[in-house]
Amino acid sequence: MNTRTPLAPLAVATALALTFPAIAAGDAQSFVDKAAVGGLFEVNSSKIAIDKAKDRNVKDFAQKMIDDHGAANAKLQTIAGEQKLKVPAELDATHKSDLEKLQNSTADIDQPYVQMQRSAHADAVNLFRSYAKDGDNAGLKAFAAETLPTLEMHQDMIEKIAASGAGKPAAxxxxxxxxxxxxxxxxxxxxxxxxxxxxxxxxxxxxxxxxxxxxxxxxxxxxxxxxxxxxxxxxxxxxxxxxxxxxxxxx
Structure with missing residues (x-):
């Protein structure tokens, strides 16, 4: 796990972080779909940010996403497999579009990457909080409950990065x-x-x-x-x- 200093004081050594698309899932398969797509997007978008972002804090955050998601996505894959649930292997159309915007941008990508992360983490907290409370699958419900504090920690991290000026839209x-x-x-x-x-x-x-x-x-x-x-x-x-x-x- 990456521990480079400006983000190290906020890091939790054993944490697994995920950020996901859109709000609450109503059942186990829906939760897996949203979680898996979110995990893929985090890794892929953060790889772009590592290469193209300029702000050191943004790069460090992106590296943390890449490091954490390898283990987190593997854990989700294992649990879903045990429950005979399908795990999406590709992004949905919305996330593909966002990824292409980052990849094809000729301008500074720090701003759009940070804003995407803020929105994704807000949705992730809602998704995991909802499933941890009312989920219909015991294994996934436990996974959601265990991961929620980490999601909240990562949300705090990206909000601090945004507040510091990285990725703030220009007037x-x-x-x-x-x-x-x-x-x-x-x-x-x-x-x-x-x-x-x-x-x-x-x-x-x-x-x-x-x-x-x-x-x-x-x-x-x-x-x-x-x-x-x-x-x-x-x-x-x-x-x-x-x-x-x-x-x-x-x-």
Missing amino acids: ADASTPAVKSASTPKPAAPVPGANSFTEDQAKSRIQDAGYTDVSALTKDDQGIWRGQAKKDGKSTQVALDYQGNVFAGAD
């Missing part, structure tokens, strides 16, 4: 800071930037702004979630940028 201009506060004026249009909102989080944020029937959400190449919704009985296009600003009729 659109001097009057629009990267981190939106209550005193930040709303920009006139969606602000491009690495968007860490998941689709469910984006939908919830738009609904909180007073919209209903939110649908067809997709994230464009500027990190802006776009879709359809209704407000006051009228259909409209909506957009959500990485700062959480919601816009109607945004093209």
Whole structure:
């Protein structure tokens, strides 16, 4: 396990870390599917970050993901095999797309990699917490419970890296800071930037702004979630940028 110093004070020597896609799994096979795909994505995306990231903390975090996931993925494979469950060997379309964006980027990848990790770890904690509590398979339920504290530790690590400035989206201009506060004026249009909102989080944020029937959400190449919704009985296009600003009729 990698113990290079800026991350060493946060490391737990025996920990196995996983970060996974999307929220809670309803049954054993669904949990295995999400866990395995997440594990593959972590290893593959972190290999790219090792080669292309510039920030030392980001590189060290990526190396830790690679080191930990070899053992963690093997453990999941063993448990799933014992339960006669299939383990996906390839990424799903969403994660393949994210991986290609990192691989093909000619710009600094520290920002998108960190934001992907923040979003993935938020989902991972929800996934494992849910299955550890209500899972339908004793072996996988124990695995989820044992792994959850490590996931929470890794989530703390990536949040500290983000807070230190690594991977923080740049402001659109001097009057629009990267981190939106209550005193930040709303920009006139969606602000491009690495968007860490998941689709469910984006939908919830738009609904909180007073919209209903939110649908067809997709994230464009500027990190802006776009879709359809209704407000006051009228259909409209909506957009959500990485700062959480919601816009109607945004093209």
